[in-house]
Amino acid sequence: MSNKVSILFTGATGYIGGAVLERLLNHPDFARFQITAVVRSAEKAEKLNKLGVDVVVGSHSDADIVTDLAAKADVVFSIADCDDLTAAQAILDGLKKRFEKTAKKSILIHTVRTLIDNADGAYTYNTIYDDNDIDLIETLPDSALHRHVDLPIVAADKEGYVKTYIILPSMVWGPATGKLVDLGIRKLHSMLIPALVKLGEARGQAGVAGKGLNTWPQIHVDESGSSAPAHGREGYYFGENGHYLTYDLCKAVAVELAARGIGHDTPTAFTEEEYKKDFIISVVGTNARCKASRAKALGWNPKYGNEDLFASVKGVADVTLKN
Incomplete structure (x- = not known):
């Protein structure tokens, strides 16, 4: 049995996803990682493979592919379309299958856009969503932007087969390098x-x-993060x-x-x-x-x-x- 950490990655060629993948490639324990990325471009897939990343050519919305890959993953980085419920559910289905087979909880790290309104530049509102104030976050209606994906992810953690972390990175800027x-x-x-x-x-x-x-x-794209013990209901992390x-x-x-x-x-x-x-x-x-x-x-x-x-x-x- 391999002692490597199996990592599934969606959104690897994007601006934010690429920043995260770059940190994994440069990690001192990279040799312990078995990274698999799902990408659309066969040309980019070939280049990623030369960097030591296993690649499956396809879309994060290819449910059968994503479910199968997630069922083998210790960690999943979901950094593609944050509003694609089909893709998110495919990941959760795979992680649940893994737990039912091995009794091991995987980690799901999901990025989502920050909560917005429709002010049309006319005003600044005073409510500030603090990631330490989960009660305030939960006042958002189920119909609010992104909640149709966030809520099933949090529910999966509560069900007990996965540890979930939702990252909300706000307006990310800075030149990509690496x-x-x-x-x-x-x-x-x-x-x-x-x-x-x-x-x-x-x-x-x-x-x-x-x-x-x-x-x-x-927030600058290359600002380093930290360990994140809280997950599930308390597993919201803003980046600002x-x-x-x-x-x-x-x-x-x-x-x-x-x-x-x-x-x-x-x-x-x-x-x-x-x-x-x-x-x-x-x-x-x-x-x-x-x-x-x-x-x-x-x-x-x-x-x-x-x-x-x-x-x-x-x-x-x-x-x-x-x-």
């Missing part, structure tokens, strides 16, 4: 800032949703190192575009017609408020703040406009 980037496997940047740059270039002026008075938490005003981020984009001869250095409000054409504008106008008390109490100490975030826009603009 082996996966060098091989062209991983996405270089998160979605939001490149989208704001592209929209600004297309309209000839950086934009902002409404007045930009809404706020979001932020402060909140930024959306207007300030859009202002940073405007400054960089203006420096390149695109518009002036003050963002203007997106029009109703622009809202209809691009869903990301609606996201730009939302609020997401959270507090990462649990991880910080365990010793996690993120260092990159809002000024670092705004300063990063220059590099994103360079790459985005060049491409």
